Amino acid sequence: MALIGAACTLELLSSHKINSFKPMRREEVGLFIKSFEEAARAGAAVDVSAKVALLSADMSCRMVFGKKYMDKDLDERGFKAMFQEVMQLAATPNIGDYIPCLLGLDLQGLTRRTKATGKVFDDFFEKIIDEHIHNPKEEGQTKDLVDVMLVLMGSEGTGYNIERASIKAISFDMLAGSMETSSSSIDWAVAELIRHPRVMKKVQSELEKVVGMERMVEESDLESLEYLNMVVKETLRLYPAGPLLVPHESMEDCTVNGFYIPQKSRIIVNAWAIGRDPDSWTNADEFLPERFIEGDIDFRGKHFQYISFGSGRRGCPGMELGITVVRFVVAQLVHCFDWELPDGMLPSELNMTEEFGLAIPRAKHLVAIPTYRLRQ
Numbered sequence: 001m002a003l004i005g006a007a008c009t010l011e012l013l014s015s016h017k018i019n020s021f022k023p024m025r026r027e028e029v030g031l032f033i034k035s036f037e038e039a040a041r042a043g044a045a046v047d048v049s050a051k052v053a054l055l056s057a058d059m060s061c062r063m064v065f066g067k068k069y070m071d072k073d074l075d076e077r078g079f080k081a082m083f084q085e086v087m088q089l090a091a092t093p094n095i096g097d098y099i100p101c102l103l104g105l106d107l108q109g110l111t112r113r114t115k116a117t118g119k120v121f122d123d124f125f126e127k128i129i130d131e132h133i134h135n136p137k138e139e140g141q142t143k144d145l146v147d148v149m150l151v152l153m154g155s156e157g158t159g160y161n162i163e164r165a166s167i168k169a170i171s172f173d174m175l176a177g178s179m180e181t182s183s184s185s186i187d188w189a190v191a192e193l194i195r196h197p198r199v200m201k202k203v204q205s206e207l208e209k210v211v212g213m214e215r216m217v218e219e220s221d222l223e224s225l226e227y228l229n230m231v232v233k234e235t236l237r238l239y240p241a242g243p244l245l246v247p248h249e250s251m252e253d254c255t256v257n258g259f260y261i262p263q264k265s266r267i268i269v270n271a272w273a274i275g276r277d278p279d280s281w282t283n284a285d286e287f288l289p290e291r292f293i294e295g296d297i298d299f300r301g302k303h304f305q306y307i308s309f310g311s312g313r314r315g316c317p318g319m320e321l322g323i324t325v326v327r328f329v330v331a332q333l334v335h336c337f338d339w340e341l342p343d344g345m346l347p348s349e350l351n352m353t354e355e356f357g358l359a360i361p362r363a364k365h366l367v368a369i370p371t372y373r374l375r376q
């Protein structure tokens with residue numbers, strides 16, 4: 001099931017499928033930018049982090065389910081709170097894993113809470129699958145990922161023996177994998193740009209040259225935005241959205257750097273520490289996109305000092321989509337607006353504390369004042 005899931009996820013996130021959602025991303029990012037314009041006219045401060053989180057949730061829901069859901073459609077606590085609960089449960093070490101005789105006692109209440117949240121998600125996904133079965137898409141309508149999985153479920157010989165339970169599990173992985181990763185990376189990138197006016201200016205001049213001041217950024221511009229790409233790389237080096245990747249397991253006995261690792265050990269890889277290792281990076285804690293001008297370090301996990309998307313078979317299947325979304329939204333935010341901090345706060349005073357867990361969001365939301373830059 002895990003292998004079918006992984007292979008199917010890769011298929012669902014192929015370049016072809018990702019491209020089919022391009023018009024949806026354009027529309028959502030357009031609405032998102034519009035939502036800042038009023039604040040820009042009024043010179044008011046906006047909670048950028050909250051808006052980016054909402055954009056990311058909306059785009060993920062439209063890609064997986066074909067439509068946006070309101071917070072309360074999942075549970076009265078809302079989408080974000082429910083996903084945070086799952087992330088927290090997954091990140092909390094269970095005493096029972098270390099002292100097996102305590103497992104059944106569930107001293108921390110983890111099993112009980114996991115079952116309760118699991119049931120909320122299960123009911124939600126059941127409803128969505130039923131809706132999709134009863135209202136199939138018409139010819140010419142873009143198929144969302146649940147539609148695609150239902151086709152795979154109903155067809156022989158696709159290589160994916162996918163069942164209803166797999167559809168629910170994969171839908172969950174897609175949402176969990178895409179929502180907070182992209183939004184926290186966008187947040188960090190914009191915060192670092194505000195903290196580094198020199199870098200911000202350089203990105204904006206590149207945008208002026210490539211895109212011009214008469215229109216917004218299109219996804220097709222991204223390839224030509226070399227400096228922006230370095231900014232995104234540098235952001236993910238310092239703030240890898242999965243700081244400890246996902247837990248891996250050694251398939252056989254092995255020795256790494258002189259450490260013997262027996263078969264079936266649970267391996268936690270600290271990508272955050274690797275990205276800031278002074279043995280691999282000069283001025284490791286500094287935000288310096290130019291470090292990527294030389295050399296050929298990319299996102300693909302072949303250079304082990306840079307593994308923000310993991311590496312190898314279990315590396316992130318959503319990498320291409322994640323990079324596209326982060327580049328596109330960051331580009332749009334700094335092309336359409338100049339940004340200032342509220343209450344006369346200096347860029348150097350911006351709070352950059354991280355909340356460390358399975359993901360790495362900002363501890364304090366980024367709040368800033370936009371000023372519209374494009375010629376109307």
Ligand code: HEM
Nearest residue numbers: 173177178181241242245246309310311314315316318322
């Ligand atoms: C900036 C954006 C993103 C970052 C930094 C990121 C990072 C990661 C990392 C570090 C892992 C663990 C890899 C490992 O342990 O080797 C992972 C796994 C995963 N990611 Fe992403 N991701 C991003 C976006 C996405 C998106 C957009 C999706 C889906 C739509 C996605 C879906 C997944 C899934 C399903 C897994 C689990 C793969 C498995 O267990 O085999 N990710 N991601």
